[in-house]
Amino acid sequence: MNVVLGLGLFIVGAIVGFFANRMLFSSAQETQKLATKASQSEAELARYKLDVTEHLANSANLLEQMNSTCQVAMAQMAQSTQLLQQVTPDNIENMPFFSKETQEQLAQTVNLRHDKKPRKHDETTSEPPLDYSGAPSGLFNDKKYSVTDAETNN
Template sequence: MTVVTSIALLLVGIVVGFIGGRFLSASAKENKALAEKVTKGEAALTQYQNDVAEHLDDSAKLLEQMNATCQKAMKQMEQSTALLQRATPTESEAMPFFSQETQEQLAQTVKLRHEKKPDFKEETTDEAPRDYSSNPSGLFDDKKQSVTNAE
């Protein structure tokens, strides 16, 4: 019976050792940590996808609102243009700048004016003004100047 007991104890020891090694080994801990990281990564990816989808949905709604606003503005511009074209008076219907009385008075004033002749005489002199030098250098003449620092 000692042989059977020792074989049974050996088998029980092997099973307990295998199970204990499995739970207590470093690779099992690493596998568990990696499994948690994968779960967290998948959750973060799902959250990111939801955020992007929500952002794109909001952007699409904003673009639809902008399009509607632009269409409304274009329609209002067309209506305003049509109103202005109908309201613009023709040249004959346009309001004068001056009243009729003022125009008549201006016409009479123009008739009363007479031309004035100029009262000045043109004088020609050959003298230079007093602020000019009496000895001209000839710098501004079209003559060729001699070079003074030539070697």
């Protein structure tokens, strides 16, 4: 009887221990899963912060480049305005419409277009072209025709 009682208590203890271990282990396993998710979330947050920091740094660089480009453009506009204000109606011919290089290219083009060969005088013809109709014909003939198919209602 002692052996049966000992064996029974051992089996009951094993069953209770099994369920207790399962419950404690499952909560520990859930805790471990949650800790893993939390560490992943923290890593993602750190990556996101780095991405945002990099984006803001790139945006600041782009804005700085835009600012410097605008400053250069404003300086060029001020210089152009100053040059235009210096030109008076007395010396307006000092400011050419085309640049020097363009004027040279235009002069070369004009020289190439106008050959120095004497032109042949065009012969004047006194005859009309072959497709010209001297007398009116067809639709343009001014003859009046009477209508022969007209019905008369009396």
